[in-house]
Amino acid sequence: MSAAQAKQKQATPSSVDAVVVGAGFSGMYLIHRLRKMGLSVQAFETGSDVGGTWYWNRYPGARCDSDSVHYSFSFDKDIEQEWSWSERYSPQPEILKYQQFVADKLDLRRNIKFDTRVAETVFDESTNKWTVTTDAGDNVTCRYLIMATGCLSNSRMPDMKGMDSYKGDVYHTGQWPHEGVDFTGKRVGIIGTGSSAIQAIPQIAKQAKHLTVFQRTPNYSLPAQNHKLDPEYVAEVKANYPELREAARWSAGGMPRPVPTKSALEVSAEEREAAYRKAWEGGGADMLGVFTDIATNKEANETAAEFMRARIDEIVKDPAVAEMLKPYDYPIGTKRICIDIDYFETYNRDNVTLINVKKDPIQELTPEGLRTGEQEFEFDAIVFATGFDAMTGALTSINIKGRGGDTLKEAWAAGPRTYLGLMSHGFPNMFMITGPGSPSVLSNMTTSLEQHVEFVTDYIEKLDAKGVVAVEPDLKAQDDWVDTVNEVAKMSLHTDDSVNSWYLGANVPGKPRVFMPYIGGVGAYRQICNDVAANDYEGFNETLPGATAQGTSAMAGQSA
Numbered sequence: 001m002s003a004a005q006a007k008q009k010q011a012t013p014s015s016v017d018a019v020v021v022g023a024g025f026s027g028m029y030l031i032h033r034l035r036k037m038g039l040s041v042q043a044f045e046t047g048s049d050v051g052g053t054w055y056w057n058r059y060p061g062a063r064c065d066s067d068s069v070h071y072s073f074s075f076d077k078d079i080e081q082e083w084s085w086s087e088r089y090s091p092q093p094e095i096l097k098y099q100q101f102v103a104d105k106l107d108l109r110r111n112i113k114f115d116t117r118v119a120e121t122v123f124d125e126s127t128n129k130w131t132v133t134t135d136a137g138d139n140v141t142c143r144y145l146i147m148a149t150g151c152l153s154n155s156r157m158p159d160m161k162g163m164d165s166y167k168g169d170v171y172h173t174g175q176w177p178h179e180g181v182d183f184t185g186k187r188v189g190i191i192g193t194g195s196s197a198i199q200a201i202p203q204i205a206k207q208a209k210h211l212t213v214f215q216r217t218p219n220y221s222l223p224a225q226n227h228k229l230d231p232e233y234v235a236e237v238k239a240n241y242p243e244l245r246e247a248a249r250w251s252a253g254g255m256p257r258p259v260p261t262k263s264a265l266e267v268s269a270e271e272r273e274a275a276y277r278k279a280w281e282g283g284g285a286d287m288l289g290v291f292t293d294i295a296t297n298k299e300a301n302e303t304a305a306e307f308m309r310a311r312i313d314e315i316v317k318d319p320a321v322a323e324m325l326k327p328y329d330y331p332i333g334t335k336r337i338c339i340d341i342d343y344f345e346t347y348n349r350d351n352v353t354l355i356n357v358k359k360d361p362i363q364e365l366t367p368e369g370l371r372t373g374e375q376e377f378e379f380d381a382i383v384f385a386t387g388f389d390a391m392t393g394a395l396t397s398i399n400i401k402g403r404g405g406d407t408l409k410e411a412w413a414a415g416p417r418t419y420l421g422l423m424s425h426g427f428p429n430m431f432m433i434t435g436p437g438s439p440s441v442l443s444n445m446t447t448s449l450e451q452h453v454e455f456v457t458d459y460i461e462k463l464d465a466k467g468v469v470a471v472e473p474d475l476k477a478q479d480d481w482v483d484t485v486n487e488v489a490k491m492s493l494h495t496d497d498s499v500n501s502w503y504l505g506a507n508v509p510g511k512p513r514v515f516m517p518y519i520g521g522v523g524a525y526r527q528i529c530n531d532v533a534a535n536d537y538e539g540f541n542e543t544l545p546g547a548t549a550q551g552t553s554a555m556a557g558q559s560a
């Protein structure tokens with residue numbers, strides 16, 4: 001069924017076993033699994049088709065920066081064998097096409113209502129059911145509510161003075177027009193130099209009359225060394241998928257990768273340089289994994305950072321611009337590493353200017369463009385590549401009311417509190433896929449989300465077999481998990497005082513400084529989940545009919 005056909009069948013049931021929020025990779029797999037278990041499912045999706053991240057992020061240059069052969073579903077052997085990726089890091093249109101292929105193949109769209117945003121979800125303690133209300137007027141009750149809302153789906157415009165006064169075109173990379181944008185002959189400004197900007201800047205520069213880049217924090221970016229995939233390589237991967245996928249499941253980052261054995265500090269300078277150069281030439285993020293201690297030891301980390309700065313000097317012709325592009329203030333890898341195609345090279349173009357807005361901040365948008373303290377700029381278009389309210393934003397923007405009417409937003413006011421990133425105390429029967437407290441954004445997302453979907457659906461099957469009517473994490477188990485997530489994070493440089501990353505919520509004014517993902521690794525996390533399941537799902541409180549639910553208010557977690 002096409003998206004258009006699915007849209008015509010808008011009537012939603014008033015009651016289902018499970019409501020799934022979101023139809024990106026996670027929501028798609030959930031629908032498939034839940035249906036196979038014989039449950040009735042209703043999914044809601046704001047976009048007009050499946051895709052999630054890849055439906056919205058259509059900015060020029062958008063592509064995956066996990067290898068495509070690994071950034072894909074592993075659960076269906078036919079899909080795995082039928083689909084062939086064309087490039088090492090496939091572009092957004094190809095990833096979206098893949099998701100559409102999967103949706104067609106598994107006939108997923110018949111359970112999804114598109115163009116519909118979930119506005120509110122309310123838990124009724126007397127029935128142990130959720131009522132889900134949408135902006136299209138749906139009211140659906142369900143036994144299980146599963147949030148497949150994505151980690152980077154709530155795009156953020158900064159609160160700048162004069163936003164409404166600017167008369168030109170305004171774009172956000174995360175909400176890109178589907179018909180595309182032609183910047184030919186235009187004067188364009190782009191704000192931000194994160195992963196999205198670093199992919200978009202080289203492409204926009206090729207079209208625009210002039211591109212002005214407003215950089216607040218320089219980023220470490222590694223060359224993708226992207227290339228077309230040789231069909232022989234693709235065939236070899238397909239033949240070896242079972243082993244490759246299994247290796248990914250037990251790896252640190254959700255990809256089959258060699259495990260480093262040496263410290264960056266125990267080898268000679270020549271050996272270190274050779275290892276970094278090999279990784280640089282090989283492309284992608286591998287450079288961060290060539291030694292054991294780049295993520296944990298400042299001195300080791302600095303050797304990698306210095307290697308990167310030297311490459312910027314080699315690539316960028318104007319020494320003053322090269323200097324501006326070099327990150328010095330935070331360890332490499334502690335803000336999400338960027339992967340680029342010709343990013344630094346783009347600053348050698350005559351039609352590109354770099355402005356340091358840390359030194360000379362943007363004061364306001366004007367009718368013609370924008371003004372920093374020292375300069376005025378005129379633009380036909382301004383692109384905001386200013387990121388997302390990551391990990392929690394998509395969840396807290398829905399009015400989720402758990403036990404006693406407490407909202408998730410209030411319960412997480414001092415930072416997200418979850419058990420294994422899967423559930424939050426006070427919100428019975430509500431699961432999250434790749435929620436805060438799970439490896440999620442620190443891993444190859446498809447590996448992590450498959451593990452979550454499988455854990456949740458397997459658990460639901462067992463709960464139903466036992467006749468359980470309500471389940472939620474024990475408060476102590478949740479508190480212990482939050483402590484574990486924090487303790488593991490402290491062992492890495494990610495929480496160093498110098499770091500202001502979106503992992504820490506630092507990009508959203510007022511958001512508490514809490515390291516949100518679990519950094520202990522995908523394999524370690526999987527083992528913990530497997531152990532929890534093997535120990536009769538320890539840490540989850542299950543309520544049978546007639547018994548009183550053992551939970552307390554969601555706000556109880558606040559004081560822990």
Ligand code: NAP
Pocket residue numbers: 062063064065066152158159173191192193194195196197199214215216217336357362385386387388441502507
């Ligand atoms: P981001 O990494 O949060 O970058 C936002 C940029 O905007 C930063 O350079 C930030 O500066 C700047 N900024 C924000 N507010 C500003 C303001 N008021 N004034 C000036 N500058 C401002 O967002 P993103 O680039 O969209 O990437 C987010 C994440 O999405 C990535 O880290 C990655 O996980 C994912 N992503 C993945 C891919 C991929 O797989 N290929 C591609 C794109 C994105 P500061 O650094 O100073 O805050």
